[in-house]
Amino acid sequence: NATAKAELGRATWKLLHTMASRYPVIPTQDERAAMKQWIFLLSRLYPCGECAEHFQQMLKEHPPQTSSRAALSDWSCSVHNIVNARLGKKEFDCRTLSDVYKCGC
Amino acid sequence: NATAKAELGRATWKLLHTMASRYPVIPTQDERAAMKQWIFLLSRLYPCGECAEHFQQMLKEHPPQTSSRAALSDWSCSVHNIVNARLGKKEFDCRTLSDVYKCGC
Numbered sequence: 001n002a003t004a005k006a007e008l009g010r011a012t013w014k015l016l017h018t019m020a021s022r023y024p025v026i027p028t029q030d031e032r033a034a035m036k037q038w039i040f041l042l043s044r045l046y047p048c049g050e051c052a053e054h055f056q057q058m059l060k061e062h063p064p065q066t067s068s069r070a071a072l073s074d075w076s077c078s079v080h081n082i083v084n085a086r087l088g089k090k091e092f093d094c095r096t097l098s099d100v101y102k103c104g105c
Numbered sequence: 106n107a108t109a110k111a112e113l114g115r116a117t118w119k120l121l122h123t124m125a126s127r128y129p130v131i132p133t134q135d136e137r138a139a140m141k142q143w144i145f146l147l148s149r150l151y152p153c154g155e156c157a158e159h160f161q162q163m164l165k166e167h168p169p170q171t172s173s174r175a176a177l178s179d180w181s182c183s184v185h186n187i188v189n190a191r192l193g194k195k196e197f198d199c200r201t202l203s204d205v206y207k208c209g210c
């Protein structure tokens with residue numbers, strides 16, 4: 001059902017963007033590998049078959065950018081915008097990212 | 106701030122429980138390894154320092170159970186209940202899990 005799919009999507013984007021907003025400004029190689037692998041595993045395990053397929057295809061065309069917090073945040077925003085476009089949603093202005101995602105740590 | 110931390114927590118639990126509800130009934134070794142690794146990476150990358158520490162400690166004491174959909178669902182519910190208890194929240198009745206988490210795939 002569409003409501004469950006949308007709720008799952010909202011939850012996942014929230015987690016991903018918040019992770020990006022707290023990712024190290026300058027990550028180590030090990031931190032980069034961990035994030036990259038987490039994203040690829042997410043695309044395999046994502047519990048919506050249609051979305052998971054789109055997600056995996058998107059990762060091939062737009063590999064995760066993990067070299068810095070800014071790079072990862074921009075990447076997350078831009079792949080979310082690709083999904084937005086596919087679903088006929090409005091493009092999100094990535095310059096406003098840091099106002100939206102705060103983790104309260 | 107506490108609102109952001111709570112929203113992040115709700116999003117993450119939603120993703121985890123929904124993943125568990127769609128995890129293979131009988132997973133392959135490869136699917137088991139993927140899920141286990143995803144959970145461990147999540148505990149490293151989780152963007153709330155205090156929570157990530159608790160999460161990592163909890164994984165040591167209660168390693169992810171990935172042998173079946175039922176095992177993973179029960180495990181997710183029980184670790185969520187451990188966090189509930191620590192935060193003074195009500196215990197969730199794990200027998201109602203399948204009524205709550207539907208992905209709409």
Ligand SMILES: Cc1cc2nc3c(=O)[nH]c(=O)nc-3n(C[C@H](O)[C@H](O)[C@H](O)COP(=O)(O)OP(=O)(O)OC[C@H]3O[C@@H](n4cnc5c(N)ncnc54)[C@H](O)[C@@H]3O)c2cc1C
Pocket residue numbers: 005006007008009010011012013017050051052054055076077078079080081083084087089091092097100
């Ligand atoms: C990896 C992935 C793949 C998906 N594939 C599909 C699919 O194939 N088919 C399908 O029907 N659904 C898919 N979804 C779900 C879909 O993207 C939405 O989550 C869902 O439709 C609910 O949309 P929403 O309008 O509530 O806002 P969402 O798109 O869930 O966004 C939540 C909030 O994030 C903010 N936001 C919006 N755009 C951005 C951005 N670019 N960067 C940062 N923040 C932003 C806004 O505040 C928005 O309200 C997918 C979700 C994920 C995580």
Ligand SMILES: Cc1cc2nc3c(=O)[nH]c(=O)nc-3n(C[C@H](O)[C@H](O)[C@H](O)COP(=O)(O)OP(=O)(O)OC[C@H]3O[C@@H](n4cnc5c(N)ncnc54)[C@H](O)[C@@H]3O)c2cc1C
Pocket residue numbers: 110111112113114115116117118122155156157159160181182183184185186188189192194196197202205
């Ligand atoms: C791994 C992890 C560690 C965390 N550690 C901390 C911490 O150390 N300190 C802190 O302040 N916060 C922590 N949090 C956040 C905290 O668990 C809550 O998410 C947050 O307090 C919001 O709580 P809530 O009452 O809205 O419901 P949540 O606990 O977020 O639960 C969301 C919904 O899930 C359902 N639910 C409740 N219990 C279960 C269960 N056992 N199984 C399945 N579904 C259930 C209910 O419908 C509930 O409304 C952590 C979150 C995660 C994911």
